[in-house]
Amino acid sequence: MGYVTTRDGVEIFYKDWGPRDAPVIVFHHGWPLSADDWDAQMLFFLDHGYRVVAHDRRGHGRSSQVWDGHDMDHYADDVAAVVDHLGVQGAAHVGHSTGGGEVIRYIVRHGQERVSKAALISAVPPLMVQTPNNPDGLPRSVFDDLQAQLKANRAQFYHDLPSGPFYGYNRPGANASEGTILNWWRQGMMGCAKAHLDGIVAFSQTDFTDDLKRITIPVLVMHGDDDQIVPYANSGPRSAKLLQNGTLKTYAGLPHGMPTTDADTINADLLAFLRS
Numbered sequence: 236m237g238y239v240t241t242r243d244g245v246e247i248f249y250k251d252w253g254p255r256d257a258p259v260i261v262f263h264h265g266w267p268l269s270a271d272d273w274d275a276q277m278l279f280f281l282d283h284g285y286r287v288v289a290h291d292r293r294g295h296g297r298s299s300q301v302w303d304g305h306d307m308d309h310y311a312d313d314v315a316a317v318v319d320h321l322g323v324q325g326a327a328h329v330g331h332s333t334g335g336g337e338v339i340r341y342i343v344r345h346g347q348e349r350v351s352k353a354a355l356i357s358a359v360p361p362l363m364v365q366t367p368n369n370p371d372g373l374p375r376s377v378f379d380d381l382q383a384q385l386k387a388n389r390a391q392f393y394h395d396l397p398s399g400p401f402y403g404y405n406r407p408g409a410n411a412s413e414g415t416i417l418n419w420w421r422q423g424m425m426g427c428a429k430a431h432l433d434g435i436v437a438f439s440q441t442d443f444t445d446d447l448k449r450i451t452i453p454v455l456v457m458h459g460d461d462d463q464i465v466p467y468a469n470s471g472p473r474s475a476k477l478l479q480n481g482t483l484k485t486y487a488g489l490p491h492g493m494p495t496t497d498a499d500t501i502n503a504d505l506l507a508f509l510r511s
Contacts (some may be wrong), residue, residue, distance in 0.1 A: 241293075241313055243304065248297035249317050251483055252277060253286030259326035260509070261318065262289040263334030263341075265357075266438055267393070267431040268422040269296025272331070275498035276505070283506060288326070290317050292337070294430020296422065305433035307441045312339040318349065329354045331494055332465060333438040336360050343446040354455040354505055357462055357491045360443035360474045369442075371469045378439040381440075382432055389431075393423040400463035403490030415495060420432045447477035455508045457501065459489030482497040 238246045250270050253259075260272040260280055270289035277287040291298040293313055294305055314337065318324065328350050332340035335358020340348050347472070365372035384392040397419035398404055404411035456478070458471030467485070475483035484504060486493060494501045 236459055241316045242315070242344050243309075244299075245301050245304065245313065246299045247290050247293060247313050247317055249288060249290040249321075251286070251288050253281050253320055254284075257284055257286040258509075259286045259288060259323040259328045260316070261323065262287065263328065263330035263337045264292065264295070265291065265332030265334050266434045267295060267426050268419065269425060271296070271418070271422055271464045276329070276424060276494060276502060278365075279498070279502045280506070286323075288317070288321060288323060290314070291426075292333075292430075292434075294427040294434070296425050296449060300427035300430065302429050306432050306437050307336055307340040308344065309322050310337045310437070311344045314341045315345045318345075324349050324509070325351050325435075325471045327354070329356065329505065330350045330358060331365070332491065333354045333359055333434065336438060336441060336443055339443050339446045339450070340441075342452070346422075347450060347452050350452055351508060352453045352455070353450075354457060354508060355471075355474060356457045356494055356501065357459065357465055358456070358470065358474065359441075359465055360470065362442045362444060363439045363465065363470070373439070373466070378435050381435050385432055385435070386427065389428055390420075390424060393420045394407070397492070401490070402492040403461060403463065403494050405463075406461070406490075443474075444477060447474055447481075448479070451479045452480050453508075455505070456481055457486065457504065458481045458483070459486040459491065459493050461488050462491045464491035 264272045269291045272291045328338045337356035396418045455474040460467045475481040
């Protein structure tokens with residue numbers, strides 16, 4: 236574990252576990268969490284001979300709580316700072332939710348020759364918000380409401396979201412894990428409220444359509460069809476179609492947080508993709 240300082244003076248926290256000569260996977264977390272959200276994946280891939288890296292996005296987790304730079308370009312540049320510092324060119328990059336957008340922007344902004352393969356899990360691309368060119372997106376009012384809840388009572392909001400739609404715990408018969416809910420809350424509350432407020436704009440209003448079209452490396456798009464945070468129809472299938480070498484894997488009934496709720500399934504499919 237350590238820190239790297241970006242060109243604009245932000246300290247980015249990262250974890251780097253595993254043999255130096257092993258194949259590398261870089262994990263990109265979702266909003267408003269941290270590298271800790273990848274525990275189930277990092278431990279699994281360590282056991283399968285990989286070197287695993289994950290960082291806390293600026294303003295999240297243990298990274299600097301700066302008030303600015305909370306946009307996809309800065310996020311991508313911060314990833315490049317970590318990759319360059321560790322010398323892990325040619326790694327596979329795996330992103331969940333907002334982290335999926337971060338992966339796409341990193342590949343396009345810093346060169347896909349730096350990446351071997353990529354996987355997008357419950358990811359925000361191509362574009363979440365409704366626009367004239369994206370009529371099936373979510374209305375702007377949905378994201379305005381998220382910001383309003385964050386401003387009103389961030390602590391309660393960060394308990395309600397994982398207790399309900401994030402992990403599908405609001406579905407009939409769901410077996411909610413209080414530990415999982417509290418771990419989500421813990422990670423969220425570690426971060427900066429201003430970063431999280433701006434991050435809602437970043438993940439909802441960034442249009443990745445042209446980025447996706449430019450990528451030629453193999454990309455696995457993994458999405459649950461009961462995702463209540465990033466609705467399936469306007470995300471996973473569209474991203475896979477826009478990618479030149481994309482493969483869509485749909486998970487019936489799985490929620491947005493499926494890397495946690497269904498880690499065994501997600502890990503096995505990721506491993507098969509990375510070994511293929």
